[in-house]
Structures are given as structure tokens and as C-alpha cells.
Amino acid sequence: MGFLTLTGDSDRSSVSGHSFAPRSCCSSTVGGALYSAAVSDTETKSQDARPQKVKVYLESRYRKLERGLPQTIFYCPECKGNRRKSRGCERCEGFGKLTKDSVQEMIGRKAIPLFRAKRGKFHGAGREDIDVLMLGRGRPFVYEVVDSRGPDADLTRLDEMIREEYAGRIELDPFRRVERERVPYWKESKFDKLYRVQVELSGEVSPEVVRALAGQSFDITQRTPTRVAHRRADLERHRHVSIQTVGECVDGTLSLDIRCVHGTYVKEWISSDDGRTTPSLTSVLGVSSKCAALDVLDILTDD
């Protein structure tokens, strides 16, 4: 492969690691000398002053082993992280966001300097709630390094740095360079998910009724949950939940492994959300039930 584009379009080009030319080929000196005859003085000047910046797309899967960790930057809902507005913001105390870390920022702190960039974007194949663990094979995502001046950075080094710094909090599959098309692929694909839920029961349920849950499946109707109603349209959705495994019921807490179609509100399937989800585990068991903990065991991707 020859030179990457040396026009002002460079910001929009995406590069695959396998075809990317060695650094020396892309330096502004070489590019400038080669192209100086063909472009105007002003163009030459701007190219020389600005080393080439490209986007790099890195694909991996993450496992999230800590509750309270959001997938992406958790901007303060009051000031939206706006620097000027956050100064007097009581909600975030001027911090601009509500958690110190997110999966996105943990990766960015290592990837952005390594790729000599200023920022990155996180494109996840869906997302779990902040208090939900992401286990199993992890959740696929693409991390986009924007305007990299060092796109040929060593991915093994990146893997190592993240492993060293964040052991026990997040785990990532080895990164690989991909084309931009992987972003819409993961964004638009819909996959079933396996969850493990810990259900808190408010009353006695007979062991026979609990055991009989295994293998049952439910076509459910869910109105937009009250907890997200402020940012989502109030709609009715039809979803499917099947109970795969029923664990022991210890001290009023029952463990279930369930399979759900994309977009199921699991917590509301358990609680019924004041009757907005029907049927719910609460209606099936006849006692009010609450989600005490939730883990994603797997995202049933095609590969």
C-alpha cells in the first residue's frame, strides 16, 4: 500500500492495521516533498505544519467485574459535564460527572496517549446498567481513537497496560484493528442475553412453586419503566423471557438464570414496575419480588 491521503481529508480516513504504511512513509517531510509540486503553497504549508491524523478502530470485548462502574462517561445530568455550568453545580460538585471511572475512560487513559491522540469514542454492542456485572465472554465494543498521530501503536502493549492497571475491575480480550463498519455492526445487531438474577422475595413461596419455574417462558408486555421514563418515550414493548435454571432459595433470595430477547427490562420483569410489565415474576409467584443483583452471563452473538 502507498501513502495515505495527504489532503485535508485525513481526519476522515480509517486505517486497518494490516495495511497501514510504516511511520516513516507518512511523515510530513516525505509527504510534503513528494506533493509540493502538485499543491498550492498554502496547502503545502498546512500539511507540513500538521502531521497526519487518522482514526483507529479497535475491537475487543470487556468483562466488568465491579458494580457501580458505568460503560461510558457518566456525565452529570444537571450540568451535562459542561465546563462552565459545572462550576457551580451542586449535583456533581463541579466534577462534571458522577463517577470517577467508566470502562470508556479506563481504556482511553491508556489508549489515547499510546496512540498520540486527544480523545476517543466508545461504541458498545448495547450496554448494561451501572450496577450490573458483565461476565462470560464479555460485551463486544469498538474503541475509536480520534485523530491519532501514532496509529501504528503496539496493541499488545495496550492490552498489558490495561491488564496491569485495572486487574479485578475490567478484563478485555486482546484488541484488534478493525474497519469502521464494525461500529454500525455492533450498534445495530440485536442479540439475546443470558442473565443471572438474585431475586428478593417479600414473602413465603412454596418450594414446589419455585422449582416449577424452571423451563417456563413468558411473552411479556412492558411499558417504558418509570426509572427511564424521563428519557424514553412511553411505549409498550413485547418481549420474551425464559427461565433456564432455578437455584436455591436462601433467606428469601432466589437465584435464577434467564434468557431474554434484546431490549428486555429485566428488573421490571421481576418487580412488575407497578403493573407496567405483565406478566412479571411478582405476578407469577404472587409475592412482591425485587432484583437484588443482576449479572450478564453472556451476550449470544453470532460468533
Ligand SMILES: [Zn+2]
Ligand atoms: Zn453537574
